[in-house]
Amino acid sequence: MARKSTAEGGLRERKKRATRDALVEAAVRLAAEHGAERVTVEAISDAAGVSTRTFFNYFDSRDDAFVMIGAEANARVRQAVLAAPPGLSPLQVLRDAIAAELAEVEERHELWSLHAMVLRTSPRLLVRALGVHTADERELAEVLAERIDVGSRSSDRATPSASEDERRNPTPRLYPRLLAAVGVTAVRVAVEHWCERPDGVAFGDVFHDVFEHLAAGLPAPAEETGRN
């Protein structure tokens, strides 16, 4: 009931999303099979049932099709941050908001695995993916700033009309930006570390450890801690 996956908007919106998803999925599958460098836009477009010209109506570049998976998760994380219960520290709020999305990934597990494989075999795409993810930080930083303000000041702002906020504080403050950036980075490190482990550590554990390190101020870890 909480999340209705993909059923919002009219037919137009849904069809557009379907085409986009089809292109992304075709791109990832073809790349996993033949190697990303040997997959042309024409092949992707054919597999998705559209013209090559249409491909470029959806993506600015060929590589975007390999990278633009989960592009909607960010919006959900932001929403979760705003809906977080009071009494939590900013870092906790962010951790919980992200943790909620992890389940989402497990649903489409197969495609995400293929995606991870593609990135692992193509440094160029990995670099691009890293950049794209970190580019979302600005938006995340804004909602974090709002959440922090609501938590510390008197709480009376049901309508998040950003205009007043922006006018009062044209320069985004350092702390929210840092928190957002570090949070995104922490998730990325957790995922990378987890992918490289041959042993079957649960991702949740790695995720937990990473945020423990952050909350503690990144001190040198004690010798021989459990899964360090």
Next chain:
Amino acid sequence: MARKSTAEGGLRERKKRATRDALVEAAVRLAAEHGAERVTVEAISDAAGVSTRTFFNYFDSRDDAFVMIGAEANARVRQAVLAAPPGLSPLQVLRDAIAAELAEVEERHELWSLHAMVLRTSPRLLVRALGVHTADERELAEVLAERIDVGSRSSDRATPSASEDERRNPTPRLYPRLLAAVGVTAVRVAVEHWCERPDGVAFGDVFHDVFEHLAAGLPAPAEETGRN
């Protein structure tokens, strides 16, 4: 005396470096003047006095020329980490190692300013730059791991033959990876924040604040702190 800029290697090496620098500088200047999207490889190559084919012997893609500035700083940071005095926490070591490079940037200040402007006006290149920088984390994580080991265990390893290290610990550990990633991220946030401030805050102050936040575990900042 400490740093000899660019004078290492034979003529061949120097010439190569000169060509590379010429291409980067031409790319950045042309992009700052005409907009990055309207600068062709041919224009860059002409300005640097080489053929377009030679351009692609140096860079995998056109965009790399706009992004590959300061590609040597990373190696110096790693060296500084290894040469850090004992008794400092890992986070302090990293902070000081990076701080030493900040002076470097001020020397070539003009080109770096142009570079920042180019990235600011071209989101696509910004994304690429972010990815490239975060890609350096792996190497940084390795030297941080080594430094941490030397600091905590008995210290008798003058020769850093990485082979033994790699064999004993094939899977990079979580903490060094996290520290490296967060450190790089912190610097990036500091730079971005500083660039966006109209007031003339010293970069050193922002840099200092960022690492204070990290060392404290990213708690919610107190209301109305100085430059927050």
Next chain:
DNA sequence: TCCCAACTTGCAGAGTCTGCATTTTTGCAT
């Protein structure tokens, strides 16, 4: 001095990406 390896270059060709005009599809009001 002579030679090899590294570097540069031109060229051909495949593939990426954009602008524009045209056709098809969708949302909506009648």
Next chain:
DNA sequence: ATGCAAAAATGCAGACTCTGCAAGTTGGGA
């Protein structure tokens, strides 16, 4: 239902990016 306007898809021409290959230059060691 039906017609209309906006949105989307398409085909096509053309500029630009990038690669492999073969031939020509140059630096550095034997």
